[in-house]
Amino acid sequence: MSLAESQFRSKLARQSQTLEAAITEYQHRYSMRPPKGFDRWWAFTREHEIVMVDEYDGLMRDLRPFYELRGGGEEVRRRIGDVVGLASVDLVRVRDGVVSTVSSAQADGYVDTEVSARAKGLGSMLGRFAKDLPDMDFPVNAKAEGRVVVPWEKMHAQHDISMNNNTNMYHLQASFKPDWKGEGNVWDAWRRTCPPTSTARKLFSSITSSIRSISKAVLSSLTSSQFTFSPHTSFHDQSFCDHPHRHYTQGHFFSDWRTLGELYPLMSPAKASGFGDIKIPSHYYYGSTASYTYGWDAAKGEISDVDKDEVAWETPHKLDKIFWRGATTGGGNNPAGFAGSYHRHRAVRSLADGDHLSDSVLDDIPLVGEDSVVDVYGGLTHLSIPYSTLNQEIMDVAFMKVTNPKQYPGGLEKLMRDHRFAEGIPLGAHWKYKYLLDLDGMSYSGRFMAFLASDSVPVKSTVYEEYFSDWIEPWLHYIPLSSGYEEIYNIYAYFSGIPIEVVGKVQRLDLNDSTSKPISKLKYIPGAPDGDARLHRIALAGKQWKKTIGRKVDMEAYVYRLALEWARLCSDDREGMTM
Numbered sequence: 001m002s003l004a005e006s007q008f009r010s011k012l013a014r015q016s017q018t019l020e021a022a023i024t025e026y027q028h029r030y031s032m033r034p035p036k037g038f039d040r041w042w043a044f045t046r047e048h049e050i051v052m053v054d055e056y057d058g059l060m061r062d063l064r065p066f067y068e069l070r071g072g073g074e075e076v077r078r079r080i081g082d083v084v085g086l087a088s089v090d091l092v093r094v095r096d097g098v099v100s101t102v103s104s105a106q107a108d109g110y111v112d113t114e115v116s117a118r119a120k121g122l123g124s125m126l127g128r129f130a131k132d133l134p135d136m137d138f139p140v141n142a143k144a145e146g147r148v149v150v151p152w153e154k155m156h157a158q159h160d161i162s163m164n165n166n167t168n169m170y171h172l173q174a175s176f177k178p179d180w181k182g183e184g185n186v187w188d189a190w191r192r193t194c195p196p197t198s199t200a201r202k203l204f205s206s207i208t209s210s211i212r213s214i215s216k217a218v219l220s221s222l223t224s225s226q227f228t229f230s231p232h233t234s235f236h237d238q239s240f241c242d243h244p245h246r247h248y249t250q251g252h253f254f255s256d257w258r259t260l261g262e263l264y265p266l267m268s269p270a271k272a273s274g275f276g277d278i279k280i281p282s283h284y285y286y287g288s289t290a291s292y293t294y295g296w297d298a299a300k301g302e303i304s305d306v307d308k309d310e311v312a313w314e315t316p317h318k319l320d321k322i323f324w325r326g327a328t329t330g331g332g333n334n335p336a337g338f339a340g341s342y343h344r345h346r347a348v349r350s351l352a353d354g355d356h357l358s359d360s361v362l363d364d365i366p367l368v369g370e371d372s373v374v375d376v377y378g379g380l381t382h383l384s385i386p387y388s389t390l391n392q393e394i395m396d397v398a399f400m401k402v403t404n405p406k407q408y409p410g411g412l413e414k415l416m417r418d419h420r421f422a423e424g425i426p427l428g429a430h431w432k433y434k435y436l437l438d439l440d441g442m443s444y445s446g447r448f449m450a451f452l453a454s455d456s457v458p459v460k461s462t463v464y465e466e467y468f469s470d471w472i473e474p475w476l477h478y479i480p481l482s483s484g485y486e487e488i489y490n491i492y493a494y495f496s497g498i499p500i501e502v503v504g505k506v507q508r509l510d511l512n513d514s515t516s517k518p519i520s521k522l523k524y525i526p527g528a529p530d531g532d533a534r535l536h537r538i539a540l541a542g543k544q545w546k547k548t549i550g551r552k553v554d555m556e557a558y559v560y561r562l563a564l565e566w567a568r569l570c571s572d573d574r575e576g577m578t579m
Contacts, residue, residue: 001475001476001534001538003475004473004474004475004476005473005476007473008473008476008477011055011473012051014054015051015052015053015054015055016053016054019039019042022034022038022042022053022054023038023579025054026038026054029054029057029060030060032578033578033579034564034578034579035564035565035567035568035577035578035579036564036567036568036576036577036578036579037132037133037564037567038564038579039579040129040132041557041560041561041564044129044556044557044560045557048553048556048557049548050553050554050557051471051548051549051554052470052471052549052554055470055471056470056558056561057470058279058465058467058469058470059278059279059467059558059561059562059565060565062271062276062277062278062279063278063565063566063569065150065155065263065276066263066265066569067569069263072572072574073569073570073571073572073573073574074572076265076569076570077137077570079262079263079264079265080137080139080265080570082264083139083260083264083265083266084102084137084139088141088142088143088257089139089140089141089142089266090102090103090116090118090119090139090140090141090142091119091137091138091139091140092119092122092123092126092137092138092140092267093136093137093138094126094130094133094134094135094136094137094138094563095135096135097130097131097132097133098130099123099126099127099130100123101116101119101120101123102119103116103119116142117142117283118140118141118142118267118269118280118282118283119138119140119142120283121281121282121283121286121287122138122140122267122280122283122559124283124286124287125280125281125286125555125556125559126559126560126563128556129556129560129563133563133564133567134567136563136566136567136570137570138267138566139264139265139266139267140266140267140268140280141266141267141268141269141277143257143268143442143443144268144269144270144441144442144443144444145252145255145257145268145442145443146252146259146268146270146271146272146275146277146443147257147259147260147266147268147275147277148259148260148263148264148266148275148276148277149186149189149190149192149193149259149260149261149274149275149276150193150261150262150263150276151192151193151261152192152193152194152195152196152201153196154261154262154263155193155263155276184258185253185254185334185335186252186253186254186255186259186334187247187253187254189259189261190240190247190253190259190274190275191240191241191244191247192261193241193274194240194241194274195241198241198242199241199242199243199244200240200241200242200244201241229487229490229491230480230481230482230487231474231475231480240253240273240274241274248338248341249341249342249343249346249483249484250272250331250342250343250463250483251329251330251331251332251339251342251343251344251440251442252272252331252440252442252443252463253331254331254332254333254334254335254338254339254342255331255332255334255442256332256333256334257332263276265278266278267279267280268280268443269281269282269283269284269443269444269466270282270443270444270464270465270466271464271465272463272464272465273463273465278562279465279466279467280467280558280559280562281466281467281468281555281558281559282444282446282466284446284447284449285446285449285550285555286552286555288303290426290427291427291447292427292446292447292449292450293427293449293450294307294427294449294450294451294453294454294546295307295308295453305547307428307431307453307454308428309426309428309429309431309432310428310431310454310455311431311432311455312455313434313455313536313539317432318432318433318434318455319432319433319434320394320434320435320496320499321394321395321396321433321434321435322351322394322395322396322397322433322435322436322437322459322488322492323396323397323430323433323435323436323437324347324351324396324397324398324436324437324438324439325398325399325400325422325424325425325430326344326399326400326401326439326441327399327400327401327402327403327441328344328345328399328401328402328403328404328405328408328415328419329344329403329441329442330342330343330344330345330439330440330441330442331442332407333404333406333407336407337409339407339408339409340408340409340418343439343440343461343483344399344439344440344441345408345418345419346485347397347437347439347461347485348397348398348399348419348420349418349419350387350485351391351395351397351437351485351488352391352395352397352398352419352420353387353388353391353420385489385498385502389502390489390502393499393501393502394489394492394496394499394502396433397420397437398419398420398421398422399419399420399421399422400421400422400423400424400425401424402415402416402421427447427450430451430454430456431454431455431456433456434456434457434496434535434539435456435457435459435479435492436451436454436456436457436458436459437459437461437481438451438458438459438460438461438462438478439461439462440461440462440463440464443464444462444464444466445460445462448460449546449550451478451542452477452478452542452543452545452546452550453542453543453546453547453550454539454543455539455540455543456539457478457479457535457538457539457542458478458479458542459478459479459481459488459491460474460478460479460480460481461480461481461482461483461485463483467555467558468549468550468554468558471549471550471554472545472549472550475538476538476541477538477541477542477545478538478542479491479538493525493527494527494528494531495527495528495531495532495534495535496527496531496532496535497525497526497527497531498525502525
């Protein structure tokens with residue numbers, strides 16, 4: 001936590017303070033001059049007190065492959081025209097300073113209920129400065145899931161990833177089907193993004209071995225006794241190329257929506273490793289709704305700094321529990337039969353039940369008994385505690401809505417039997433809990449910004465990168481959680497200790513002879529001496545980040561910068577579109 005704070009302070013301190021400094025930093029990072037209009041963008045950042053003015057490495061990584069296309073701006077525009085003719089791809093258009101949206105084409109017999117929402121969100125973000133932009137088109141993914149998956153060989157064919165003529169363009173639009181319908185799947189397409197020598201490219205496994213791999217990937221981590229915390233989310237360290245069996249644990253590899261195997265420009269709200277989409281802020285973050293916006297007052301049509309349902313940290317009404325509610329989303333059904341291994345389903349089974357498992361929670365604080373302090377090995381005390389006992393006291397995790405029950409093996413009845421379900425709740429009901437578990441859905445989690453704005457601490461598990469990923473610091477603004485969830489109990493033990501209700505069932509593991517010995521006369525098992533204060537500090541830091549860096553105008557600054565870069569990429573005279 002100290003390191004996270006130091007790193008973030010250093011990042012803040014090195015942000016450019018003048019236009020000249022920003023231009024110099026841009027050239028240093030990207031080996032070229034900024035795009036035309038950068039000076040107006042800079043004036044926008046000064047007017048609206050934008051903090052992160054230099055941290056756009058993620059955006060530039062998204063755009064870099066398009067500079068490698070032969071044919072320059074003409075080729076980029078050709079690909080825009082190609083992709084916007086497909087189902088579930090909308091168009092945001094700027095003409096003479098006016099923004100408009102065009103809904104995607106609809107395939108025969110296919111109805112997309114998500115058409116236009118994300119495009120309209122991007123259009124709204126462009127509105128404040130559209131008058132200063134040249135004419136341009138933004139293809140926008142109507143889906144939450146990433147769509148662009150380009151094979152490794154195509155991405156690494158130096159300067160040779162261009163279409164030869166318009167024939168391919170018309171062929172794509174004529175032959176493209178919006179969903180797989182048994183003709184391939186996301187995983188088979190995605191693993192081709194890995195290097196040819198990787199395990200994923202050499203993979204051949206039967207259904208039986210796949211199921212064994214699922215068990216290995218999901219259950220082995222839950223019985224680990226290693227004392228570790230994840231330094232960041234799984235986007236940074238989850239290598240599906242090296243460990244292909246792990247893909248069974250992530251629902252986005254089972255999406256029903258067909259991916260694109262060429263480098264097409266497509267704006268999406270998030271991207272997992274290996275995807276080629278271009279990140280834009282989510283319309284859930286930018287808009288104001290009762291389900292996704294902290295402090296939203298629908299009657300008044302305004303956002304309050306403090307939500308009417310907020311619960312102060314210091315009161316006994318702020319519960320020391322890890323809380324999550326959500327729907328049974330998280331993946332599609334292609335191929336069928338794997339929904340039980342998706343990230344949300346795993347979390348609910350593991351954190352709401354766990355009768356069949358036990359965990360070793362490690363505490364670096366001596367155990368305090370009625371008569372004496374129990375000694376520890378190397379400063380760490382290993383405590384063997386049944387999952388069911390822990391979950392009952394420190395977790396409140398459940399599904400509250402069923403979606404597509406037929407995709408779960410055994411159907412609705414089996415889904416209900418295997419998982420805990422609870423009544424639906426409004427967003428404001430979350431604020432009475434100190435820990436808010438934040439899990440991916442079909443893609444990113446749309447509630448993350450609301451959680452940050454609250455007086456609670458987001459415990460975030462994700463395999464996605466978003467527009468703000470360069471701007472936020474794990475362990476300062478939120479607690480990162482691995483996609484296996486194995487360290488979640490140690491997180492709780494560190495900050496909050498082990499509740500007195502659990503103490504009677506606790507055993508200490510003797511590291512010398514591997515035998516379990518009961519601990520008698522225990523009154524309580526504390527966390528770190530300042531654990532609750534540290535936890536509260538994360539909540540306050542996240543809230544401050546949302547107020548100063550996660551604002552709507554910060555999203556607009558990101559989109560403004562994207563628009564300038566996009567205008568240059570699409571131009572026939574890129575030199576003329578450079579400052």
